[in-house]
Amino acid sequence: MPDPLGPQSTDAEIAAAYRGHTALVTGAAGCIGSNLCRALLEAGAARVVALDDLSAAEKWNLPAPTKSGPTSDRLEFIHGSVLDAKALAQAFAPKPAFVFHLAAFFANQNSVEHPEDDLRVNGLGTLRVLEASRAASVQRVVYASSGCSVYGARAPLPLKEDFVTLHLDTPYQITKLLGELYCNFFGNYHHLPVVRARLFNVYGPGEIPGRYRNVIPNFFYWAQRGQPLPITGSGEETRDFTFVGDIVGGLLRCGVLPQVVGEAINLASGVETRIGDLAAQVNALTGNSAGLKQLERRRWDTHDRRRASIDKARSLLGYEPRTDFPSGLRATLAWFQNHHKEIAASARF
Ligand SMILES: NC(=O)c1ccc[n+]([C@@H]2O[C@H](COP(=O)([O-])OP(=O)(O)OC[C@H]3O[C@@H](n4cnc5c(N)ncnc54)[C@H](O)[C@@H]3O)[C@@H](O)[C@H]2O)c1
Secondary structure, eight states, rough: OHHHHHOOHHHHHHHTTTOOOOOEEEETTHHHHHHHHHHHHHHHSSEHHHHHSSSOOOOOSOOOOOOOTTTTTGGGEEOOOTTHHHHHHHHHHTTOEEEOOOOOOOOOOHHHHHHHHHHIIHHHHHHHHHHHHHHHHOOOEEEEEEEEHHSSSSSSSSSSSOOOOOOHHHHHHHHHHHHHHHHHHHHHOOOOOOEEEEEEEETTTTOOOOSSSHHHHHHHHHHHHHOOOOEESSSEEEEEEEEEHHHHHHHHHHOOOGGGOOOEEEEEEOEEEEEEHHHHHHHHHHTSSSOEEEEEEOOTOOOSSSOBBHHHIIIIOOOOOOOOOHHHHHHHHHHHHHHHHHHHOBOOO
């Protein structure tokens, strides 16, 4: 008998738990979703159902539809919304054992400008995915929550999972917390095995720059065009930037370890990086001599510093971030260079 899975399990043992199974990824064409789909296929999942309405991503970001690809044959892309009953029925038809709910209306600024769309997708959409998961008796749902959201700006550092606040700054932050509350309801009332993964400032290959996107892809985009990098604050603000590969590793663990059901767990690097230092590194890596430009701080952006505790992830999941910041930035730049044309055509500013 093999040992039961636990935090001590190796990545290979975690991957083996997906072999031969079907997984559904919502928001699959996005930054995290596309990397997760690739990892599930590499793990040997029999089928990966990739649901995305392409409202904020591009199909080319999904694992490539190669002629012979042993991976892409097992990827089924559904172009549809988590709000749409027909698309959900199609996504759940193959009876997924694992559901990774990543689809979201992203993110803060977008939600300030479009609060009803935010509520529809992040609130009602999450409710519908949870309801469909319950009806399909799935083995596990992993909800992509946001540690950048649910702790607000007043929590002591490092941010720990048991801190609770009602002081949130944007509709996105509110609806990411709402998603967690629905997860709790489905866990407590329906006994749906849900894990809430609280992700922090994810970056890496697969995030197409754009008006509502995160700082790192946008910095690379502007730096490659010889533009000064806009700093919306003093540059002293810090974030806990986490490489997408580490996030995917943590999500895969959340999907199969028995002891994490019902838990909220930070997935982060546990390291603070100053935005000014990030800008300097991006300019150095790209050879951009245009420097920085100071912009007014966004009114909703009240977080001066952000650093997560990853003690719980270490002890319950055996999670360990492996990609240091310089390596993660180099991998991101390589992706930008390899997808130069597609990114230029797809960036949404
Ligand atoms: N990137 C981060 O820094 C970060 C941090 C914390 C939490 N998260 C959470 O992780 C998840 C994935 O984030 P990401 O960075 O990959 O974002 P993303 O925007 O790249 O991916 C989300 C995907 O969802 C799709 N989508 C949007 N509305 C949809 C709908 N109604 N139906 C189906 N698909 C829809 C978009 O087209 C996009 O491909 C999100 O839930 C996000 O809130 C991300």
